[in-house]
Amino acid sequence: MQTTFETLADPTRRRIVETLRGGEQQVNDIVLQAGIHQSGVSRHLRILHESGFVSVRPDGQRRFYALRAEPFREMEAWLAGYHQLWEARLDRFGAALERRKSARSRKEPGQ
Amino acid sequence: MSDNCNLDAGDTPLAPAVFERTYNTSIEELWALWATKDGFESWWGPEGFRVEVHKLEPRSGGALHYDMIADTPEAIAAMKQMGQPLSHNTKGWYEEFAPHTRLTLKHLIDFIAGTEPYESLIEVDFEALGDMARMIVTAHPHRDAHWTRMSIEGFRGQLTKLDRRYDAG
Numbered sequence: 129m130q131t132t133f134e135t136l137a138d139p140t141r142r143r144i145v146e147t148l149r150g151g152e153q154q155v156n157d158i159v160l161q162a163g164i165h166q167s168g169v170s171r172h173l174r175i176l177h178e179s180g181f182v183s184v185r186p187d188g189q190r191r192f193y194a195l196r197a198e199p200f201r202e203m204e205a206w207l208a209g210y211h212q213l214w215e216a217r218l219d220r221f222g223a224a225l226e227r228r229k230s231a232r233s234r235k236e237p238g239q
Numbered sequence: 240m241s242d243n244c245n246l247d248a249g250d251t252p253l254a255p256a257v258f259e260r261t262y263n264t265s266i267e268e269l270w271a272l273w274a275t276k277d278g279f280e281s282w283w284g285p286e287g288f289r290v291e292v293h294k295l296e297p298r299s300g301g302a303l304h305y306d307m308i309a310d311t312p313e314a315i316a317a318m319k320q321m322g323q324p325l326s327h328n329t330k331g332w333y334e335e336f337a338p339h340t341r342l343t344l345k346h347l348i349d350f351i352a353g354t355e356p357y358e359s360l361i362e363v364d365f366e367a368l369g370d371m372a373r374m375i376v377t378a379h380p381h382r383d384a385h386w387t388r389m390s391i392e393g394f395r396g397q398l399t400k401l402d403r404r405y406d407a408g
Binding site for chain 1: 256258260262264268269271272278281282283284285286376378380
């Protein structure tokens, strides 16, 4: 997962991912839409491909790039766990508040 | 997204997790759980751990140093299985500290082998609602997910129990 996060930590790669959300594209189209120089796009596409974010489909001389769902599902699962940890932590926060309230009531029975 | 958060730009591609809770109590009580030794020790987790605060300086820039100690047989077994110590000294500090209004808590993540130390950020906003009080917690996922992932894997059993409890509710 560390690699997954590191891959998307780069803002240029995030722009490429955003561009590919509309469907598979060739390098030239990505260059135009993302506004990034071709050499940069090629380098970042290679990294995205190596880390599993992007698939490549050759068609004659052309190469089409598309997003793969797996790493995004992996991140989603990680985030769900992260949310669960915080939900549990805030559950304990609420329980601690209740304990403080009970303790105060015992000290101040008249209220 | 992360471009809007206070961490270094590009540190994480993840949006912060935002939690909003409303309690039938005063803001002072909520604040005390974040900004006093007894309060913080009474709830800060994770599940199966207890916290011993060694230093808490209630001011902007003030230190929050504590030990996170595995406290249940399950947590102790999980930490041993992962080759982790049973107690870990954690260093944090309050960056913003506006009593009963807002605080930001930063932690130094310096315990991951092979990873340069970095900071994690939690923002907490408080709002009075008549006799009640609202708290909004914005937790920014760690740039390096290792520590949280380890917690998730180590305490999946506890999380499953929580799932059941929520489902039952």
